[in-house]
Amino acid sequence: EPEVTQTPSHQVTQMGQEVILRCVPISNHLYFYWYRQILGQKVEFLVSFYNNEISEKSEIFDDQFSVERPDGSNFTLKIRSTKLEDSAMYFCASRDGGEETQYFGPGTRLLVL
Amino acid sequence: QKEVEQDPGPLSVPEGAIVSLNCTYSNSAFQYFMWYRQYSRKGPELLMYTYSSGNKEDGRFTAQVDKSSKYISLFIRDSQPSDSATYLCAMRPSGGYNKLIFGAGTRLAVHP
DSSP: OOOOEEEOSEEEEOTTOOEEEEEEOOTTOOEEEEEEEOTTSOEEEEEEEETTEEEEEOTTOOTTEEEEOOSSSOEEEEESSOOGGGOEEEEEEEEOTTOOOOEEOOOEEEEEO | OOSEEEOOOOEEEETTOOEEEEEEEOOTTEEEEEEEEEOTTSOOEEEEEEESSEEEEETTEEEEEETTTTEEEEEESSOOGGGOEEEEEEEEESSTTOOOEEOOOEEEEEEO
């Protein structure tokens, strides 16, 4: 069964460093999403991406964040200068155009020290 | 008022019990209602989704939506230890790019 994959599973970084989180969505999906979940808190929407551009973003998704689909398979989230409060689990999700279901990856646990 | 409210639990039940999980919401524009299951340190997995009001059944799971009360429920019949997980409600309005608004999740433990 096709699935969304994410790498790395865990990342530890120093405050101020740049990180890139990578996702491989399901191959025929057209809509891509990033969500995050701070430990003990709810899953929060960050950004949606369709047709090679951001379609919607949340207040959390400020200028420190960017997304890219560099090729036909990868979807990345970059945080330019990480802050302590960026520590969270980051989930990638993808969706086919014809259905409602968003399929989530296993997440990348980011720890900013 | 939070957009989506969900009691975080934890909820502990014996195997075989009927489990009722609930969410309330404030945004009357929400039209799509989902229940996701999340095992520890894993991504959310869609269990069921319902459009607008009504009931939907899938095996041991039943989802109910009452838009007049802004209240949704998930019932699990004959609960099993493997059902032990966190259950997240999520919802969104029609249109847009399917940004989901999640509840806080209810942690369920089913003990043998």
